[in-house]
Amino acid sequence: MNKIKCALIGSGNIGTDLLYKVLRSDVLEPVWMVGIDADSEGLARARDLGVKTTHEGVDGVLPHLAADGVQIAFDATSAYVHKENSDKMNALGVFMVDLTPAAIGPLCVPPVNLDSLAETMNVNMISCAGQATIPIVYGVSRVQGVDYAEIIASLASKSIGAGTRANLDEFTYTTSNAVCQIGGAKKGKALCIINPAEPAMIMRNTIYCMTEHEPDQEKITESLMDMIEKVQRYVPGYRLVNGPVFEGNKVAVFMEVAGLGDYLPTYAGNLDIMTAAACRTAEMYAEKILRGEMQLVAEAS
Amino acid sequence: MTNSDLAGRKVLVHDMCLRDGMHAKKEQITTEQMRAFAQAMENAGVPMIQVTHGAGLGGNSLQHGFALHSNEEYWDAVAPVLYNTVMSVLLIPGLGTMNELRVAYDHGARSVHVATHSTEADTSPQHIACGRELGMDTSGFLMMAHLNTPSGLATEAKKMESYGAQTVYVTDSAGYMLPEDVTQYVTALRNELDDNTEIGFHGHNNLGMGIANSIAAVRAGASRIDCSVAGLGAGAGNTPLEAFVAVCDRMGIETGCDMFALMDMAEDLVFPMMDHIVRIDRSSLTLGYAGVYSTFLLHANRLGEKYGIPPRDILIELGRKKMIGGQEDMIEDTALSMLKERDSAA
Numbered sequence: 282m283n284k285i286k287c288a289l290i291g292s293g294n295i296g297t298d299l300l301y302k303v304l305r306s307d308v309l310e311p312v313w314m315v316g317i318d319a320d321s322e323g324l325a326r327a328r329d330l331g332v333k334t335t336h337e338g339v340d341g342v343l344p345h346l347a348a349d350g351v352q353i354a355f356d357a358t359s360a361y362v363h364k365e366n367s368d369k370m371n372a373l374g375v376f377m378v379d380l381t382p383a384a385i386g387p388l389c390v391p392p393v394n395l396d397s398l399a400e401t402m403n404v405n406m407i408s409c410a411g412q413a414t415i416p417i418v419y420g421v422s423r424v425q426g427v428d429y430a431e432i433i434a435s436l437a438s439k440s441i442g443a444g445t446r447a448n449l450d451e452f453t454y455t456t457s458n459a460v461c462q463i464g465g466a467k468k469g470k471a472l473c474i475i476n477p478a479e480p481a482m483i484m485r486n487t488i489y490c491m492t493e494h495e496p497d498q499e500k501i502t503e504s505l506m507d508m509i510e511k512v513q514r515y516v517p518g519y520r521l522v523n524g525p526v527f528e529g530n531k532v533a534v535f536m537e538v539a540g541l542g543d544y545l546p547t548y549a550g551n552l553d554i555m556t557a558a559a560c561r562t563a564e565m566y567a568e569k570i571l572r573g574e575m576q577l578v579a580e581a582s
Numbered sequence: 583m584t585n586s587d588l589a590g591r592k593v594l595v596h597d598m599c600l601r602d603g604m605h606a607k608k609e610q611i612t613t614e615q616m617r618a619f620a621q622a623m624e625n626a627g628v629p630m631i632q633v634t635h636g637a638g639l640g641g642n643s644l645q646h647g648f649a650l651h652s653n654e655e656y657w658d659a660v661a662p663v664l665y666n667t668v669m670s671v672l673l674i675p676g677l678g679t680m681n682e683l684r685v686a687y688d689h690g691a692r693s694v695h696v697a698t699h700s701t702e703a704d705t706s707p708q709h710i711a712c713g714r715e716l717g718m719d720t721s722g723f724l725m726m727a728h729l730n731t732p733s734g735l736a737t738e739a740k741k742m743e744s745y746g747a748q749t750v751y752v753t754d755s756a757g758y759m760l761p762e763d764v765t766q767y768v769t770a771l772r773n774e775l776d777d778n779t780e781i782g783f784h785g786h787n788n789l790g791m792g793i794a795n796s797i798a799a800v801r802a803g804a805s806r807i808d809c810s811v812a813g814l815g816a817g818a819g820n821t822p823l824e825a826f827v828a829v830c831d832r833m834g835i836e837t838g839c840d841m842f843a844l845m846d847m848a849e850d851l852v853f854p855m856m857d858h859i860v861r862i863d864r865s866s867l868t869l870g871y872a873g874v875y876s877t878f879l880l881h882a883n884r885l886g887e888k889y890g891i892p893p894r895d896i897l898i899e900l901g902r903k904k905m906i907g908g909q910e911d912m913i914e915d916t917a918l919s920m921l922k923e924r925d926s927a928a
Contacts, residue, residue: 429644431643431644431645433645433908433909433911435909435912438701438702443704446702446704446705447707447708449675449676449705449708450675450679450680450681450708452676453640453676453677453679454679470643472643472645472676472677472908473676473677474676474906474908474909475676475699475702475705476699476904476905476906476909477699477701477702477729478903478904478906479904482903482904485912485915487645487911487912487915489644489645489911491644522915522919523914523915523918523919523922524918526914526918531644533911533914535911535914535915535918
């Protein structure tokens with residue numbers, strides 16, 4: 282089967298983990314990896330895997346995109362530079378999957394809204410915490426109204442790269458917004474904790490939902506189990522640790538995300554849930570392109 | 583008076599009742615109580631008071647509890663009665679944001695503690711720079727300092743200094759440190775930081791070391807000490823301000839505060855506000871002994887009662903799992919897991 286050729290921008294934790302996911306895809310083929318540091322470990326790994334690399338940033342890959350037939354790009358850099366990266370790619374007719382919290386395109390959580398995404402040249406993956414928690418918020422809100430949802434993501438310090446550390450405010454805003462827009466809560470809030478414990482702790486996520494009326498415990502539990510199973514199809518280490526706990530109108534769910542250990546060890550489930558979701562989303566668009574249902578058009582920025 | 587080696591040293595005391603004390607009050611301090619307290623602090627010559635939700639900007643949440651009022655309402659109650667006393671706020675990146683800091687400035691805040699865990703200073707550069715751009719007195723606040731080494735903490739402090747922090751705090755969030763520990767940490771920072779950068783110490787009294795630790799910090803070169811009147815704060819409380827000022831007075835350390843006014847405040851204003859007596863009891867002592875975040879105290883007490891598990895057991899387990907400030911959700915999670923384990927063992 283034909284594969285759609287891809288460029289990965291960003292050679293940090295997320296970009297490098299993503300590389301392994303894309304390599305395994307039936308419809309995607311990574312051909313370029315872009316970094317800004319010649320000594321980056323991610324670029325070295327990419328070269329070893331037969332992927333072309335540049336350490337001159339996005340501008341280093343632009344002249345090669347057409348010749349190498351690149352149609353999809355992933356951006357795993359920083360919210361601060363994403364728009365510029367995206368404009369440059371779109372201008373050459375390359376579809377952009379955004380793994381930064383820039384959120385200039387429609388938001389995507391695959392098990393919730395992948396099938397209903399609009400025609401676009403830029404799709405946003407929110408944040409690792411968003412990918413890990415919004416399926417749960419949606420699992421409650423599709424049963425009954427949720428006035429308020431709050432998510433707390435605890436991440437291992439070693440899994441958090443420079444880009445994420447410099448984007449904590451954007452992480453907060455983008456994730457809170459997505460908890461409402463995609464999760465279906467009327468109001469939302471996102472908190473992020475970085476824990477340096479050794480041995481490194483597995484990514485944990487706690488989701489609180491305040492339902493409008495008394496929660497239907499049976500229906501909510503059934504709905505949550507269904508959502509968890511859907512996420513497990515692309516992130517096998519997504520696991521319910523405790524709950525759902527019902528206390529008045531509050532529903533509390535305690536999750537854990539173990540990764541596959543592609544780049545960082547299994548504690549860094551935050552990488553997997555983001556990269557696996559991005560890969561799944563890109564595959565959906567790749568399949569459309571391969572079936573001729575989607576035309577990529579160069580867009581003037 | 584005692585002829586101390588510290589005679590003549592100047593220390594800026596920073597009161598935490600209306601921020602750390604919010605934890606001890608389950609965030610239920612009224613705007614009237616805040617205003618009366620702030621007025622008394624102004625009258626007693628206390629140079630700085632912190633006023634926010636216990637978890638700082640953005641703290642109102644299921645995770646950290648909803649306060650009686652918004653931060654804006656609290657600031658608007660307090661700011662009009664302050665003339666010489668500066669109002670400060672707490673900002674923990676990942677919870678609070680720069681936009682909220684700008685709002686705090688608009689409501690009269692002129693100083694900020696930008697707080698990170700003791701190993702994660704590099705989550706704070708934007709927030710520290712934002713404080714400086716606003717013209718605020720900006721401190722870096724390295725929480726759970728005992729979970730880093732003295733030299734490791736000095737490295738993190740140096741980062742905060744490079745982002746623009748004018749003061750960096752050794753923050754003993756768990757009340758775990760002994761005076762000799764404080765000496766080591768503060769000395770490590772003093773050796774690493776520029777002479778112009780101040781060092782602060784924020785203690786908790788869980789092992790009864792609040793005052794001794796604060797004095798050790800001053801001796802090692804700290805010039806800012808966080809306290810709270812009557813110790814109103816998380817765990818067994820902060821270093822009691824009135825007692826610290828009395829000790830400083832005896833040692834000839836200058837705080838500029840009216841000691842008798844502070845004693846009266848503790849007795850007549852703060853003590854009557856307490857829902858429980860903030861003291862060293864078996865739970866708060868466990869915090870200090872096991873090195874657990876002081877704010878976990880009341881959550882562990884409540885959940886221990888709900889699930890029939892001794893709070894002390896929950897706190898020790900949280901210490902073993904190395905949970906840090908902001909992971910309050912893991913208290914219920916831990917209690918539930920302990921319950922499962924107990925049931926499967928039975």
